[in-house]
Amino acid sequence: MTVTDTLIAPAAAASATTAAVLVEVDGRTAGNDALHAAIEEALRRGAPLRVLTTWAARHREMYDATAVVERDRLSAAQLERRLTRALRRSPDLDVQSIDGYHSATEYLAAQPESVQMLVLAADHPVSAELQEVLDRAGCAVLACDRRQ
Template structure:
């Protein structure tokens, strides 16, 4: 399911989390599933960045934004509840208030062991700089082929 693992040379702590960005794209759903598995495999917390809000605000009026936020949050909560049902000891926290993984990693540079991203996750100079400063690895999920 994964096709890329890049590990910068900076030191990270063994208790740092697996971080995934839930931005509403189909590929972020694949990344979420991979991030859950990776957090379980490593025995570390999972941090889910809820960054769909900025994308919704660009595309919809205020009423639609509120509804999209509500639906996106409900969908994420269902997915995380299923993960907790399978693995009740998994430490999962949803994090809001950041527009991107780059912004989160810049603000909390040593909080992540690995950033899990979907195949369609946008690359940017800000993300590359945040990754270099944080020292966390990047795990890029391959696209799932759906019927």
């Protein structure tokens, strides 16, 4: 397995001490790969890691109410296990899980100065709206494809 991580937008002069590495996690395998890349990038940069969880909206589209609750619980537990392992290896890593946003686009529109790098799965759609928000925020984007 080779790793193909592609920097698709240069970083602006964001403050590394305050701006975070943001990753959107939706419970898919590609999102998990992006999470691992974001952890590595946050450690390399000495930056806080913010994990935006967006699986709930996807679950509501796919399952009935009872199944949504169970899928959300399982997804949250899976994320917690991954973050716990990362914190065991790097106890100084500042990690926060974020919910309440439907996408990285929405989060960046609301908090443009808070992110120095956005890490996305390679199959994440880059819409015109996301591109516009990225241009305003001036943050770098790392597209992560660990399956090639």
